[in-house]
Amino acid sequence: MTLIVLLLGLAVGVLVGLLGIGGGVVLVPALVYLLHMDQHLAQGTSLLILLPPVGLGALREYWRQGQVDLRAGILCALGMLVGGYLGGLIAVPLASRHLKGLFGCFLILAAFLLWRKPQQQDRSTPTAGEGSARG
Amino acid sequence: MADGRMRDAGIFGAASLCGVASGLFGIGGGTLLVPFLALFFAFGQHRAQGTSLIALIPPTGALAFFAYAKAGYVSWPTGLLLIPGVFAGGILGGWLAKRLQPRRMRQVFAGLMFALGVWQAVAAWWH
Numbered sequence: 001m002t003l004i005v006l007l008l009g010l011a012v013g014v015l016v017g018l019l020g021i022g023g024g025v026v027l028v029p030a031l032v033y034l035l036h037m038d039q040h041l042a043q044g045t046s047l048l049i050l051l052p053p054v055g056l057g058a059l060r061e062y063w064r065q066g067q068v069d070l071r072a073g074i075l076c077a078l079g080m081l082v083g084g085y086l087g088g089l090i091a092v093p094l095a096s097r098h099l100k101g102l103f104g105c106f107l108i109l110a111a112f113l114l115w116r117k118p119q120q121q122d123r124s125t126p127t128a129g130e131g132s133a134r135g
Numbered sequence: 136m137a138d139g140r141m142r143d144a145g146i147f148g149a150a151s152l153c154g155v156a157s158g159l160f161g162i163g164g165g166t167l168l169v170p171f172l173a174l175f176f177a178f179g180q181h182r183a184q185g186t187s188l189i190a191l192i193p194p195t196g197a198l199a200f201f202a203y204a205k206a207g208y209v210s211w212p213t214g215l216l217l218i219p220g221v222f223a224g225g226i227l228g229g230w231l232a233k234r235l236q237p238r239r240m241r242q243v244f245a246g247l248m249f250a251l252g253v254w255q256a257v258a259a260w261w262h
Contacts, residue, residue, distance in 0.1 A: 002216060005213055005216040005217055005220075006216060006217075006219070006220050007220065008220065009216065009217035009218065009219065009220020009221045009223075009224065010220040010221075010223060010224040010227075011220075011224065012217070012220070012221050012224060013220055013221040013222060013223060013224015013225040013226075013227065013228060014224040014225075014227050014228040014231065015224075015228060015244070016221065016224065016225045016228055017224065017225040017226065017228020017229035017230070017231070018228035018229075018231050018235070018240060021165060021166050023162075023163060023221055024157075024160070024161055024162025024163045024166075025162050025163075025166050025248065027162075027217070028160065028161055028162065029251050029255065031210075031213070032255075035213065037210065037213075038208075040203070040206070040208040041208050041209070041210055042161065043160060043161025043162075043203065043208065044200070044203030044204065044206075044208035044209040044210070045161075045208075045209055045210045045213055045214045045217075046161040046162060047158075047161050047196045047199055047200040047203055047209075048200060048204075048209050048210075048211070048214035048215075049214050049217050049218055049221060050162075050163050050191070050194070050196045050200075051194045051196065051197060051200060052194070052218060052222075053191065053192045053194075055163075055165075055188045055191050055192070055225055056192065056222075056225075057222060057223075057225045057226035057229060058188055058225045058226070058228065058229040059188040059189060059192070060229075061229045061233075062181065062184060062185030062188060063185065065181065065185075067179075067181040067182045067184070067185035067186075068182070068185040068186055068188075068189050069178070069182060069185075069186045070189065071143075072146050072172070072176070072178075072186050073186045073187075073189035073190045074189075074190075075143055075146045075147045075150060076146060076147075076149075076150035076153070076168060076172075076186065076187070076190035077150075077189075077190045077191075077192070077193050077195050078147065078150070079146070079147045079148065079149070079150025079151035079152075079153070079154055080150050080151070080153055080154035080157055080164050080168070080190060080195040080196075081154065081193075081195050081197070081198055082151055082154060082198075083150070083151040083152060083153065083154020083155040083156075083157065083158065084154040084155070084157045084158040084164070084195060084196050084198050084199035085154075085158060085198035085199055085202065086154070086155050086158060087154060087155040087156060087157055087158020087159035087160070087199055088158035088159075088198065088199035088200075088202030088203060089158070089202055090155070090158070090159055091158060091159045091160070091161070091202075091203075092202055092203065092206045092208070097259050097260070098259070100255055100258070100259035101255065101256045101259030101260045102159070102160070103160050103252075103255055104251075104253065104254070104255030104256030104257070104258075104259060105252065105256055106156065106160050106252070107248050107251055107252025107255065108248075108249055108252035108253060108256070109252075110166045110167070110248055110252075111245045111246070111248035111249035111252060112245070112249075113166065113167070113170040114166070114241055114244065114245040114248065115241070115242060115245040116170065
């Protein structure tokens with residue numbers, strides 16, 4: 001059981017670094033289906049994991065290449081702090097069943113956004129090697 | 136930039152929205168923040184991802200976390216066991232990202248997420 005949890009963490013981390021997505025999107029369903037957690041418990045545990053800066057290692061790579069907008073980052077941090085509290089207040093009293101269904105809808109939306117991103121990237125860098133982007 | 140103020144306000148507003156999703160679904164929020172920055176504020180993909188990562192450095196989910204913790208919705212042993220793995224995996228993933236073309240991986244992963252989302256929604260609401 002302990003080994004499964006450790007390996008799950010590693011697998012989630014690889015996706016975080018590789019795709020630049022939040023680990024929670026993967027973690028919550030993994031906790032629900034692999035460890036049979038209740039939806040609320042999975043979401044709370046996912047938030048616990050995000051308390052320490054787990055993306056720090058990945059950020060180092062981006063920072064080195066100057067791919068960080070510090071001002072926008074701070075603004076986003078403030079906005080998300082406030083919004084996060086609001087979201088938590090909404091989620092806690094919801095029935096687990098509805099929260100699970102809503103989470104499913106969110107996953108579908110996130111899947112569309114994730115699919116879209118690479119196309120956006122190709123368009124935004126038309127001069128930087130159209131050919132090399134299509135491996 | 137003349138419209139810097141508007142842009143700042145827009146970024147703050149978009150991030151607040153991502154925060155609501157973050158608290159509501161127990162996620163980091165980067166999943167929404169990265170495409171928002173790219174689509175609405177003309178960030179390049181790498182810059183959007185880097186900026187999203189910096190926004191996650193201070194524990195931005197802290198207030199949401201307290202709301203869950205107060206209601207007893209946190210599994211401490213599992214959470215604490217997952218942290219080192221996620222951290223190490225993040226470094227490994229960053230290293231891999233430079234060597235792989237992540238485009239295909241994104242699409243495979245998006246497909247997986249879509250299927251998982253449909254499954255969860257149906258499982259929750261069908262009966």
